[in-house]
Amino acid sequence: MTAEAIEVTTDGELTVDDEGDEEMEFDAKNPDARESCGHFFLLWASTITTAVANFGVQYNYDSIGPAEVWLHPLYGKDSNYDLLLKVIIFIGTAIGMISFGAAGDLFGRNRGLLVCQYIQIAGALLQGIVPWGSKASTYCLLIAVRTFIGVGAGGVYPLSAAKAAEDSAAVDPVHKSVSVAWAFLWRNFGAIAPWSWALVFYYTCGEYADMEPWSAPPASRVGSQFAWRFILMFGAVAPAVVGVFMHLQPKEVAVKEQKRLSRWTTSRVSRAEAAGHRKASATASAGLWEAVKSEPLVWRKLLGTGGGWFFFDWSFYGNHLLQGKILGLILPGDTAADAWENISLDIVGIFVVLFAIQLFPWAGVRWLQFWGFFSGGVCCLLIGLLWPALIDNTSGILLVIYYIQYGSYWIPNTTTYVMSALVYKPSIRGTLNGLSAAAGKVGAIIGVTAFTKMFEVCDDKTGDDHQQCINDAVQRVMFTSFAAACGGMFCTIYGVGLEPTGAKNKK
Numbered sequence: 263m264t265a266e267a268i269e270v271t272t273d274g275e276l277t278v279d280d281e282g283d284e285e286m287e288f289d290a291k292n293p294d295a296r297e298s299c300g301h302f303f304l305l306w307a308s309t310i311t312t313a314v315a316n317f318g319v320q321y322n323y324d325s326i327g328p329a330e331v332w333l334h335p336l337y338g339k340d341s342n343y344d345l346l347l348k349v350i351i352f353i354g355t356a357i358g359m360i361s362f363g364a365a366g367d368l369f370g371r372n373r374g375l376l377v378c379q380y381i382q383i384a385g386a387l388l389q390g391i392v393p394w395g396s397k398a399s400t401y402c403l404l405i406a407v408r409t410f411i412g413v414g415a416g417g418v419y420p421l422s423a424a425k426a427a428e429d430s431a432a433v434d435p436v437h438k439s440v441s442v443a444w445a446f447l448w449r450n451f452g453a454i455a456p457w458s459w460a461l462v463f464y465y466t467c468g469e470y471a472d473m474e475p476w477s478a479p480p481a482s483r484v485g486s487q488f489a490w491r492f493i494l495m496f497g498a499v500a501p502a503v504v505g506v507f508m509h510l511q512p513k514e515v516a517v518k519e520q521k522r523l524s525r526w527t528t529s530r531v532s533r534a535e536a537a538g539h540r541k542a543s544a545t546a547s548a549g550l551w552e553a554v555k556s557e558p559l560v561w562r563k564l565l566g567t568g569g570g571w572f573f574f575d576w577s578f579y580g581n582h583l584l585q586g587k588i589l590g591l592i593l594p595g596d597t598a599a600d601a602w603e604n605i606s607l608d609i610v611g612i613f614v615v616l617f618a619i620q621l622f623p624w625a626g627v628r629w630l631q632f633w634g635f636f637s638g639g640v641c642c643l644l645i646g647l648l649w650p651a652l653i654d655n656t657s658g659i660l661l662v663i664y665y666i667q668y669g670s671y672w673i674p675n676t677t678t679y680v681m682s683a684l685v686y687k688p689s690i691r692g693t694l695n696g697l698s699a700a701a702g703k704v705g706a707i708i709g710v711t712a713f714t715k716m717f718e719v720c721d722d723k724t725g726d727d728h729q730q731c732i733n734d735a736v737q738r739v740m741f742t743s744f745a746a747a748c749g750g751m752f753c754t755i756y757g758v759g760l761e762p763t764g765a766k767n768k769k
Contacts, residue, residue: 318379322382352703359699363419366417382414385407389411424692562756571698577638579705614669646739646741
């Protein structure tokens with residue numbers, strides 16, 4: 263039988279896609295029914311595609327941190343350039359999320375996702391080849407290329423989430439959320455990989471990374487140049503793998519997607535004409551906007567998905583890109599120690615995501631998001647309150663809380679990604695997922711900028727004044743992160759609601 267697309271609404275019920283989307287074939291009386299599809303390879307190809315795409319996005323986000331281990335000794339450290347290198351990719355990402363999210367609804371997930379991979383491949387290779395010359399030219403060229411990468415990385419968010427949900431062998435929202443979360447799990451491995459390369463190069467050709475600018479002997483500068491360029495260029499590997507698997511997908515995938523797009527286009531043109539557009543302007547894009555406006559409680563849902571993402575990314579990326587600084591305060595060490603500390607934190611994220619996936623059927627995505635914000639907020643509050651008393655003598659307690667805080671982050675990190683793939687019907691899923699994700703990256707830009715500036719005011723201070731300023735900065739970061747967690751809880755409760763107690767989205 264032909265399935266009607268079922269999606270989650272704010273009251274915990276299921277709604278039907280009014281554009282006749284055939285997302286699955288299933289027995290409506292059995293919500294755990296599986297798609298009777300003989301294309302086992304299709305499911306695995308889709309799983310690998312979306313998982314590796316997520317790996318590639320996170321790698322390209324995080325690779326700049328390990329690369330700076332060699333960039334700073336070679337070209338000098340400049341706080342303005344460093345901030346731009348971290349923030350600029352999020353600006354490109356927001357552009358990619360909005361544009362490719364809508365493009366996915368208009369032209370198909372697979373086409374859009376493939377273009378995103380090409381952009382990331384080109385950008386990752388260029389950021390290792392193009393930047394040369396003086397300090398200013400190297401950093402400016404690198405900033406420009408990372409903006410380009412951000413556009414491709416941003417498009418992956420709405421397209422991979424929608425593809426993971428729609429290619430899933432499951433039809434009920436719980437199993438769809440699990441499929442999307444399994445793809446998102448690979449973000450953790452994408453965060454581990456750059457620091458793993460940093461260790462390899464640190465122990466081989468980059469041992470002078472801890473020295474002041476240009477204090478290393480000339481022979482080692484060649485190795486240091488190779489180290490940071492290789493780390494950045496390796497970001498092209500995952501997108502290339504995704505491209506290969508997408509080309510290997512059976513032809514039926516393209517045929518099915520084309521039929522779906524044809525149905526959606528016809529429906530959208532009719533919707534645009536009904537809304538008063540003249541025939542010449544009654545295009546599919548105009549109809550898409552009319553479909554978005556007709557979505558029940560659309561602005562409230564956007565507050566839940568986009569607002570929750572905004573507050574999460576504000577706190578997460580603000581802390582994540584300062585992770586090495588805070589870990590260095592708790593456990594001072596050299597570059598190798600920093601790398602191991604970052605890797606160990608990301609391993610914690612793997613276990614937390616695996617644990618969260620097991621809780622989806624029992625708690626529901628929205629409850630998990632609420633408790634993820636709650637636990638992360640409590641940890642931020644504790645670190646902020648205890649930091650002055652514990653940093654000098656009992657920093658081990660702070661380290662444990664910090665690991666718990668980072669682990670807690672990965673619960674809403676997963677659910678904000680999954681939520682938009684469930685809340686919105688398939689025909690407008692890419693557009694609204696892209697808008698929600700872009701709101702998150704606006705939060706990331708604010709968080710990274712604000713938190714970085716909180717530490718920069720300490721650069722001119724010395725001695726005890728400097729240490730006191732750093733302690734105050736950590737407290738401000740943590741208290742702000744606590745406030746962001748409260749904002750995320752509010753957006754979740756009001757915007758998308760919470761599942762009934764013990765909900766498994768039964769019908």
